[in-house]
Amino acid sequence: MIKLGIIGAMETEVRLLLQHLEGTQVTQKAGSAFYEGKLEGLPVVVVQCGVGKVNAAICTQILIDCFGVTHVLNTGIAGSLCAQLDIGDFVVSQDAMYHDFDCTPFGYAPGQVPGMKEPIYAADDRLIAYAFSAAEAENPGHTRIGRVASGDQFVCRKDKKTRIIDMTGALCTEMEGAAIAHTATRNSVPFVILRAISDKADDSAEMDYPTFEDIAAHRCACVAMAVAKRFAEE
Ligand code: ADE
Numbered sequence: 213m214i215k216l217g218i219i220g221a222m223e224t225e226v227r228l229l230l231q232h233l234e235g236t237q238v239t240q241k242a243g244s245a246f247y248e249g250k251l252e253g254l255p256v257v258v259v260q261c262g263v264g265k266v267n268a269a270i271c272t273q274i275l276i277d278c279f280g281v282t283h284v285l286n287t288g289i290a291g292s293l294c295a296q297l298d299i300g301d302f303v304v305s306q307d308a309m310y311h312d313f314d315c316t317p318f319g320y321a322p323g324q325v326p327g328m329k330e331p332i333y334a335a336d337d338r339l340i341a342y343a344f345s346a347a348e349a350e351n352p353g354h355t356r357i358g359r360v361a362s363g364d365q366f367v368c369r370k371d372k373k374t375r376i377i378d379m380t381g382a383l384c385t386e387m388e389g390a391a392i393a394h395t396a397t398r399n400s401v402p403f404v405i406l407r408a409i410s411d412k413a414d415d416s417a418e419m420d421y422p423t424f425e426d427i428a429a430h431r432c433a434c435v436a437m438a439v440a441k442r443f444a445e446e
Contacts, residue, residue, distance in 0.1 A: 217281030291413025312363030336402030
């Protein structure tokens with residue numbers, strides 16, 4: 213049976229999901245509240261993991277070990293790394309990688325964690341398809357499938373943005389996705405990252421982010437609910 217773990221870093225990213233969750237049971241673990249219930253008829257566990265890679269990895273592992281989730285979806289906002297992706301547009305992860313992990317002096321590829329086969333963590337095809345069609349239904353013609361680059365940095369400078377694009381070829385950058393992908397991959401649990409663009413990850417980001425954070429996060433949560441619905445109807 214499918215049980216979907218849904219992770220958002222911030223309150224704005226999970227608010228809508230919690231409002232729609234039915235039969236909610238709450239468990240506290242490692243400083244986060246895990247909300248079990250049904251979303252659109254699908255058994256889910258929703259958690260606000262907090263910002264950054266470590267928080268994301270902790271909550272992903274708990275979802276898998278303690279709640280037995282079979283699939284993981286990460287919903288949230290991101291900075292655009294691609295001129296065609298504007299504020300409010302969606303990115304669905306084909307795969308994810310770290311932009312701030314560097315063991316290249318030892319012969320590893322940029323972003324590669326020693327012990328992992330590759331620097332890239334591939335998302336699940338079925339989840340990609342569901343997320344893409346749900347995002348397209350929300351905002352037709354404004355969704356792209358591609359790479360998500362994650363690191364423990366809010367990117368708001370052109371030179372940093374350019375470095376991340378050159379290193380990863382990603383469509384967007386945020387602070388949790390690849391850690392969720394890494395953890396899910398180590399546990400052979402299928403995952404997808406779904407992000408709505410809140411800023412351009414350049415000098416305009418400090419202004420745009422607070423303006424669009426709530427709107428983009430809400431939009432993304434709407435699509436996450438639609439993904440749950442598609443799963444429930446299977
Ligand atoms: N999340 C949303 N915008 C971001 C940015 N510019 N950098 C990192 N994480 C983000």
